[in-house]
Amino acid sequence: MTAQSPPNSKRTAKRIGIGARPPANPHAEAWIRQGDADALNKGDLYTARLTLDVTPALRARIKIAAFGQGVTVAELLRGLLEREFPETRTENLP
Numbered sequence: 661m662t663a664q665s666p667p668n669s670k671r672t673a674k675r676i677g678i679g680a681r682p683p684a685n686p687h688a689e690a691w692i693r694q695g696d697a698d699a700l701n702k703g704d705l706y707t708a709r710l711t712l713d714v715t716p717a718l719r720a721r722i723k724i725a726a727f728g729q730g731v732t733v734a735e736l737l738r739g740l741l742e743r744e745f746p747e748t749r750t751e752n753l754p
Contacts, residue, residue: 714722726736 722733722736726733729736731739
């Protein structure tokens with residue numbers, strides 16, 4: 661089934677090709693890939709996402725505390741979790 665143009669349409673049936681892709685610019689490609697490397701380096705530190713339901717009041721307190729410390733909410737919570745759950749904790753060892 662082919663689509664037909666409305667009777668008053670000024671569109672012609674002629675198709676125009678897009679053409680060949682222009683040659684790649686190596687400097688542009690390197691610049692684009694640099695952004696990928698920066699994102700990977702940042703992502704290497706924090707690779708898991710947690711979802712936590714909190715009350716609006718608690719969320720407000722967390723945001724105010726983060727603002728007061730001059731950090732983002734994510735940075736504040738990462739620090740809190742690192743302090744609470746250090747990498748080497750003697751009480752967790754068998």
